[in-house]
Structures are given as structure tokens and as C-alpha cells.
Amino acid sequence: MTTNRQVILAEKPEGVPTPENFALRQAPLPETPKGGVLCRTRFLSLDPYMRSQIAGRHPSGTVAPGEVMRGETVGEVMESNSTELPVGRLVRCMGGWQEYSAHAAGEAQLLDEAITPPSHALSILGMTGLTAYAGMVWQAGVREGECVLIPAVTGAVGSAAAQFCALRGARVIGIAGSQAKCRFARESLGVEACINRHTEDIGARLGELCPSGIDVYFDLIGGSLLQTACAHLADHGRIVLCGLMAEYNRSVREPGPPPGLLIAKRAVVSGLVVYDYEDRREEYIRECLPLLNAGKIHQREDISQGLESAPDAFCHLMLGKNFGKVVVAL
């Protein structure tokens, strides 16, 4: 416990990142701040927004070459100068891609012991679950009987969104990247039909599956799929813009749907940034935890072992090869 292993950004990737863009290094253990804590990382969340941080296009800030990769973590308190955060308890914090992290007062939140496994604090009961709930329930207001289209439906946000919509009585159409993912979506996520984006014509399938149009599209992707979804939108349909998976690995920003189409559909398009809902996190957990405990919601996690697995796991995520929420267990 005298050194701290870290994963840094070695060089800024062009296009899809590869493990060679990252490097392991040893650093001294950080000091425990006055009123704060020193944590040992137990779980690290890997998320697509990190590609934007590398590219310098994310509102939360930029990760430059030579810097430790950032990320949300569940850590165990090893040393504490805070009576509210006792040694041995788990906390949620922005620990980053490293074994140890130090946090000032207010920068680490005690984990509710009802959250088990603790990795759920990074997935269904964490930022990705909150994103899904804020987008579909609070922002889009999905109602019974509506047709909802969710891409990347077995991913972290998509799988939570699909289940919240299905529980509200919506017809959920999913999109995923393999037959196995499509089957999982139908069997475990309440998805009525799932389109394989590699083997099916998405526009044609949407025409068959949603002849009256899509009421809500949860856009985690951007790119041409946004245009396709928009063309199949029902009158007064809503689009929640949340992610740009199709663009994270590219340097050029694609334009959005033509305004004439949005007028004709009387569409409502709104941008979602989950940080805006931070003050409703506890409310969300109170809604979701009973559903999770009752087995009405499932969270598939794609867990890799050891800090050194993080670069590989992240590169898999950026290729859409993950199957569930990507978490690194340390």
C-alpha cells in the first residue's frame, strides 16, 4: 500500500481508441485531505462520455495525454478525517482509473448499504440508471401504450430505459448489434421487438413495427439513425438527445434532422445532461430500488477484472462490443 497504480492517457487517439493509447504507471499514494478520505477503488465505471473527455468536447472537462483517466468509482474508505465517512465503508466518488484516490469533504458520498452488489451504484442505481429514468420518465414522460424506440438497448442506459418504459406499459422497440443481444432484450428487458442493426434494414423494420410512428426516441447514438428515427416519428413525437455513440470516434460533427421535418411532425426535441438531475438522484433511487429488489428490473453488468483490464474494456465499449454496463472490478 505504498504506491498507487494508475492508467493514464498515453496519446490522444484518432478514431476508435486502442489499448496502446493508454499506459499503466506507478504514483505515490495521495495524502488524505483534512476533513476528507483516502479510498481504495473497488469498482470503476467505464462510459462513452470518456471518449468525449479525451477529445476535449465534454462539458465536464478534458483529459490530456499524461493525465490519469477520470471516472466514477465505488471505493472503500481506507483512511478518514471525516466522522461521516468511516473507515471500511463504501463511498461513491470520482476516483478515476487508479487504485487509490483522495477526496475532500463533499466529494465522496456514503453508499446506501441497501445497494448490493455495490457495482449497482455505478449502473442501474447510478448515473446510467438515472440518465435512463430522467430521459424517459421525467423528460419524455413516456405513457402507457406509446411506442418507444431505444438503440443500444442492451447497453447501460438503453437496458434501463427499456425496462422503465416497459414497466409503464409502453411498447418498446430495441436496436442492438447481435442476435444474442436482441434475444436478451426480448427475453429480459421487456422489449417487444429488437432490430439487429448489422443484418436488418432499420427504416424498413420501423415501418413494419411502428406503422403509426414512434412516439418517443431515446437518442443515444446520433448520426444517421437519428435521421431514420425522425423520419418514422409520429405526430407530436418526442426525441430525447442524450448521447452520440455514432460520433464519439469521429472528428466531424454531423448535422441534425431538417427543421421542416420536425415542424411537420410537431416534434419536441430536447437535450439531456444527467448532471442536471443530480438533485433528484435520491428520489430516483427510492423509485428504482424496490423494483430492483422485487426482480422487476435487471441489470446486466459486463465486469472485467483488475485495473490493467480497463483500457481493453473501454476500447470494447467504444466498438459496441460490450454486453451490459461496463464496470472494472479491482
Add this chain to the structure above:
Amino acid sequence: MTTNRQVILAEKPEGVPTPENFALRQAPLPETPKGGVLCRTRFLSLDPYMRSQIAGRHPSGTVAPGEVMRGETVGEVMESNSTELPVGRLVRCMGGWQEYSAHAAGEAQLLDEAITPPSHALSILGMTGLTAYAGMVWQAGVREGECVLIPAVTGAVGSAAAQFCALRGARVIGIAGSQAKCRFARESLGVEACINRHTEDIGARLGELCPSGIDVYFDLIGGSLLQTACAHLADHGRIVLCGLMAEYNRSVREPGPPPGLLIAKRAVVSGLVVYDYEDRREEYIRECLPLLNAGKIHQREDISQGLESAPDAFCHLMLGKNFGKVVVAL
């Protein structure tokens, strides 16, 4: 009173329409339908959406070569088979570009005699006023102190929108096509500053005038101005998409703002079609008529005389050369 002069579409224009795209013709007087009325047109409204009808891109239907141009009119009842629509009263109807029109029961609405001059039923108290009110008050919910950007601010919809926003205590920034229009906007429409789109750099001026960003953009234009407005949008800003003046004369549809920008701004973009608010027209008139009578709202009308002036007036409108709501008096 034995023949009916009409303006027909002679040929479909490419690009900006010219008077040669239209032709005058004589037709027999239509018969008065059972339960309906025969009207003599007193005022004809000319509006940009007619360019879309010619192009076959408007939800209300297409005008093909050889057909009479459509449009909303104020007509005087000449013959009546309806006790509710007596001879001599004025009605609002879709009379089109012609001297006489016949309407079945329910297709002509008796004009409130409080609406004077009657041309106001086609402008501030008609579809364009309703569009402005629905967009800014009902859909965008403009509030005191907000910064609102309104293009084509001396036009029919823009001038009404500017005044409604100013009356609600918003800071209104206008855009117009001449110094005379900009001066009128500042002096008569409650506009704080007006940008001359021919002589000023709109993006640079917006940066100076709205350093905290635009809270509401009423998009009557589409094209590059939508992109510029979006780049200057405040966080949680709203864009109401209503018209595409920049595109009506073109065959290619331009894309909308990039989704990443809308996410970063937490923008809400919504399409407005005024027909959706038809059931609130009386509510609107009850709100607006007292303001108009009290001199708190003004309507500048750009009135041309005689049916034969309609093609010229419409072509002027499509070049942005009108100054106020375009109406033909017959």
C-alpha cells in the same frame, strides 16, 4: 356579377417565383351550396406557406398548375342558404385568389364585428397573430427578463411575436432586412435592438447583444440563421420551429443544428403548426383584441389593391420585400 376572375398557378416556379408563374382567368360564378354561402372576396391573405403548397411540400395540400391559388380571405356574403350567415355580413373563409367563392356550411365563419378593419381577421387577429401567440406564449412560455430573438421581425408573424414578448417583459432582439424596417421595429414593436441582416454580422452582434445567450429563438427562417441562433442559445434555451423562409424558394432541405450542440445547451426544440391551435383561436382573440383596441399592439399591413396585384405582391413577399402583413384588398 356573371363571371368570376381568378388567379391560377400557370407553371411551377423554379426558385423564387415571378409574376409570370401566375395567370388571370375568367370562370363562371360558383353556385351557392345548400346550407352554404356565396361570398365576394374583400381581403385576401398572402403568406409564405403558399410557396410550399406550390412545391407540393405543405401538409394542407398542393396547388398544381392550372388550379386556383388558395388562401384565407375575408368575404362579404352575397347569397346565403344559411340563417347563421346573413347576406351583407363578413365571413372568414378559404376563398382563394378569386373574386367569388362558395362555401358549404361550416366552411365560413362569421366575423366578429369588433374586428375592424376587417383585414385584421387575416393578420393580427387571424392566422399570423395566432401563430405568433401560440409560438411565443403557449409553446415557448416566454417570461419576463428573457432574451428572445425574432427574425423577419417586421413581417406578419414576427411583428406580432415581438410585441407579445415585449408586453411580457422580455428583451426582444429583432432581425430585419433594411434600416427602415429595423427603425420601425425599435420604434413601434418594442424591439430593444434590431440587426440588419444585409449589413451586419448576425453572429457577432448576437454575441454583443446577448452575452448570456438567447433564451428563446422563434425560427421563421431555417437555413444558416438557425445554426447561428443555436450557437448563441443559452443553456435550457427553447427554439420554436415555425417557418422556413430561407428554404421555401429552394429545392434542397437543409439539415438542422448538430445534436451535440443541442445536448450541451439542454435545448428544447419544438415544431409549431398553427392548425393545431385552431380550437384556441377565440381564446386568442379575447386576449389580443383588448390590447389592439388599447393601442398596446400595432399591426402594419402591406396592402395592395385589386386581385390582379396578387402575383406581384406574393413575389415581393417571397423576396422579403414586403413591409408588414401582405394583404390584397379587392
